[in-house]
Amino acid sequence: MIDLQDKEDLRALGDLVRDIRDQSAGADFMLVGAAARDLLLQHHHGVEPLRKTTDVDFAFAVPDWPAYIALTKRMIDTGGFKPDDRIQHRLRNRIGTVVDLLPFGGVESPEAQIVWPPPGEALMSVIGYAEANAATESVMLPGTVPLAVITIPMFALLKLFAWEDRHLAQPRKDAGDLLFVLEHAFRVAGLERLHDVAPELFDLDNFDPELAGAWSIGFQARAVIDRHSQRAQAIVTRASMIVARETDPNGSLGLIGEVEARDPERARRKLGAFGNGLTGVRAL
Numbered sequence: 322m323i324d325l326q327d328k329e330d331l332r333a334l335g336d337l338v339r340d341i342r343d344q345s346a347g348a349d350f351m352l353v354g355a356a357a358r359d360l361l362l363q364h365h366h367g368v369e370p371l372r373k374t375t376d377v378d379f380a381f382a383v384p385d386w387p388a389y390i391a392l393t394k395r396m397i398d399t400g401g402f403k404p405d406d407r408i409q410h411r412l413r414n415r416i417g418t419v420v421d422l423l424p425f426g427g428v429e430s431p432e433a434q435i436v437w438p439p440p441g442e443a444l445m446s447v448i449g450y451a452e453a454n455a456a457t458e459s460v461m462l463p464g465t466v467p468l469a470v471i472t473i474p475m476f477a478l479l480k481l482f483a484w485e486d487r488h489l490a491q492p493r494k495d496a497g498d499l500l501f502v503l504e505h506a507f508r509v510a511g512l513e514r515l516h517d518v519a520p521e522l523f524d525l526d527n528f529d530p531e532l533a534g535a536w537s538i539g540f541q542a543r544a545v546i547d548r549h550s551q552r553a554q555a556i557v558t559r560a561s562m563i564v565a566r567e568t569d570p571n572g573s574l575g576l577i578g579e580v581e582a583r584d585p586e587r588a589r590r591k592l593g594a595f596g597n598g599l600t601g602v603r604a605l
Contacts, residue, residue, distance in 0.1 A: 335462035354378030425450035455549035474542035507534025539598025564596030
């Protein structure tokens with residue numbers, strides 16, 4: 322367990338999680354999105370984020386839509402949360418924190434998509450959420466509040482999918498989050514762990530710790546998918562296709578081009594190393 326009880330700037334998050342747990346009747350949920358990125362990279366690994374986030378995203382495993390609707394209604398009826406007038410899965414708590422409640426599980430189609438009721442007005446992909454929820458980080462927040470948090474490897478994988486799904490409508494955000502994680506992956510991955518699973522990488526002429534870190538979190542994400550998914554091959558195939566397209570030097574390099582102006586070739590190689598880790602290719 323990652324113990325962050327001494328981080329006073331996380332007390333508000335601890336209070337929020339306690340309120341959600343008290344009012345969600347034991348629902349299974351995890352922290353995702355930029356708040357999860359900051360919790361692990363900034364508070365655990367000491368990496369300052371490029372942009373701060375004030376929104377907090379939680380992903381809830383629910384059996385069906387009635388269960389999800391009852392969950393949000395219960396949270397509102399207790400008086401601790403207010404609904405958003407425009408976005409149906411968004412609430413605000415007593416101090417105005419924006420909280421998104423994202424359902425997955427029993428509400429998914431076979432393609433891991435959800436259609437928000439009524440009557441199917443918006444489509445959202447939740448591919449990888451169930452797998453990420455099966456292998457979360459355990460974090461203890463101030464006030465002795467436990468929280469399940471998506472791991473950095475699965476965060477990177479879900480950001481890859483999110484970018485493909487919504488970059489035309491919401492450019493830069495998901496690409497920036499993914500490339501930021503890949504830039505600091507070596508802080509998370511641990512070269513000792515890499516030596517255990519792929520010692521031959523250290524013998525490569527082009528061995529580079531940062532590229533090795535990106536490879537390692539791709540490899541770790543693949544391990545989670547293989548262990549916890551009935552659709553592992555479909556997930557890996559989709560991810561590898563995106564990476565291959567977005568690292569093709571003769572292609573548009575759309576993902577990298579959204580945010581990376583300083584060293585696009587370096588970013589391309591890190592994304593490629595991440596993809597190699599996902600597919601098991603022993604190359605950087």
